[in-house]
Amino acid sequence: MFGTNLRATHAGDATMTEFDEDIARLTPGLSSEQARADALDLRAGLSGLAGLVSGSLDLQELLTRVASFAAQAIPGADGAGVTLLCLDRDDNRIEALAASAPFVRDIDEIQYAVLNEGPCITATLDRRTVRSGSLGGERQWPRFGPRVGRLGVHSVLSLPLLLPDQVVGAINVYARGKDVFDDHAAELGELFSAPAAVAVHNAQVLAQALNLTIQLQTALSSRPIIDQAIGLLRGRTGGTAEEAFARLRAISQRENVKLAAVAQRIVDEAVRRARARNRET
Template identity: 65%
Template sequence: MVQQGSDGPHALDPLGDPQQEDLDLAHSLSALSTLSTGLDLEVLLTRVASFAVQAIPGADGAGLTLLELDRPDLIVKSADFVREIDSIQYAIKEGPCISAAAQGLTMRSGSLGGDPRWPHFGPRAGRLGVHSVLSLPLVTPAGIVGAMNVYARSKNAFDERAEVLGETFAVPAAISVHNAQILAQTARAMARLQDALKGRAMIDQAIGILRSRGGGTVEEAFDRLRKISQAEHTKMTEVGRTIVDEAVRRADARRVQ
């Protein structure tokens, strides 16, 4: 279901070529299906936004916002002017992308400057020469993962057919984006686990060094590490690394002598 602005529904562009538009959509969907999951997340999202410009007639540029838990939302663009427009709506927390993601509904406007739904965002976008928008929520079985903003400088650039084409593209786009997000989250979790394991190994080495110097149990050596960490306001991993590095330097010095 679409939420429309005061400009009302638009008639199909008599100059439009439905057959060519269908071909453009097919090419975009084909390109979308061949995206490598090995791409950097931001690169992949940017390509999805670029494919949206190709798929939706009348588009001059597109942006994609990925909603992230416990991290800042990731925002990408297919054209430089999109970054400026999207920055406005996220700064003032008002705009079609925010509405689309929050409500799970397509947002379309052909006259942003006078659209009552976004009284602060719309005029600022209009002053920058951007008058039309088609915002599409990215919906997956797991929920809404973000939204895609497609912009045009001309007024009334997106008609009902453009909206249908956009929503058709948004379905597989949402799945591609969600899969890439899951892979990126998994990679971050693995990196944190590896860091934790490296940190634990460093602490274990430091405990061994402390016991070799002063004796005592593992628990007593660990307690000494903890007290140094608290006194120096430094993570135990860093304290352990300092102890290990110092032990290595001493060993190297003895070998030189």
């Protein structure tokens, strides 16, 4: 269980001093002013993870926000992307992609859809941070590097989103300049990616739980009218419940109207007739 990692990142101001000291320890050569500025950026990025699961529950939006927080947290970043893997499949299919800027989306398209090669794939497969400061001549990705270099993007930092037992995805951070991401940036990136992995995964658990309950509630709300329509159709023309349901579905598809709306219409018509008949007698 990994909740502790995430909780440690949303401590209040009291822990921020320790946090600044941690960052200063990471890079002893850094001026205290720069360390402080980096710490503030990282803290802002991590704080953004709070309230990550909004009312919209949209995974794409959630990941886009994480990408933006990453771009904010890592010094020198011009943009960032988050890739999420589908964990219930053995081939680690990509479940979702999100980017903080359009150029990141273009690069991810090249990486995943066109070439199936690049830093995020390496970071994910090897479960380690990878970076390059000169993508145009990068030997690790001989097709990806030059192509992205021609787009004017020369630096990348890829951070796997690691949980204790597996990798759930990766964060790609890009910069247009050369050699932008040094050891300090990589260390800050790792400080961000560890809780981000937990946050993204837990957010998924919560979003799925909410999704399940909404699905169940919607289904249970519409089931009574569908069943009443099934009973009505069976009473009129006989047949099984399955046959009546198939007829409802056929009407729904033919008219391009939701099943529940078709059922409601059928029941409403019958009820209208029943009330009229009651008034007559």
